[in-house]
Amino acid sequence: MIGMDNDAKLRVMQERIIKSYAWQRDIIVPLSKEFECTADELEDLFFSIFDLGTLEALHGTFESAEDICMYQKLNADLRLCWFVGTLEVIDPEDAKKLKMKLIQEIKNGKSYEDALKEGRLEVFELLKKEVKY
């Protein structure tokens, strides 16, 4: 990068990150679809919002945020805010264990839909357990 000014050097370093395979696959491609914009538009937006340090850390934060999002989504789709929170007929620990197990299965390749289907049957079992007490 000899002969380049600092702005140009910075841009090259930013581009190296953002054009990487993992970034494109996990962030740029899905997000530009959701935002109905081109990959270029989204990359420019990310260059403008984030400094180099944040860009470097971003992929890691994305993965952990995905887990948190998935946890919240399962909580909603399994109606656990109702069964655990409002009705208190499912033990919070049982609910947590179930969600963690499903997240692990999704990360191992199971589709969200299949995990949800399985999770719903397990919620039914947890409710039936309640009758025995």
Add this chain to the structure above:
Amino acid sequence: MIGMDNDAKLRVMQERIIKSYAWQRDIIVPLSKEFECTADELEDLFFSIFDLGTLEALHGTFESAEDICMYQKLNADLRLCWFVGTLEVIDPEDAKKLKMKLIQEIKNGKSYEDALKEGRLEVFELLKKEVKY
């Protein structure tokens, strides 16, 4: 209900609630589909788990839990746990307003998918707003 014993009377009162149109439409039909069981099985489960007072209150709690669930689901599907929580590039108040607006639209008849689609475009706008600062 003259001539019935107390258990039988209770059962009639429980059935009146659970066989109501709103209960069947909002709770029994969707949940029995999710749990892959018959309506009868689910009704029996609910009779066993909940006393009469809880059954009477249940439909109301279901509606408010639906709102909370939808809020969590939108948070996840709009990746707000990332943009708001981790990256802090969207103002929490803006995110909250957006989610509340979408929930209202869903309650007014818009499909979750359409609301999500619209919400994603608004998240993109909120990100672009960030560049101006």
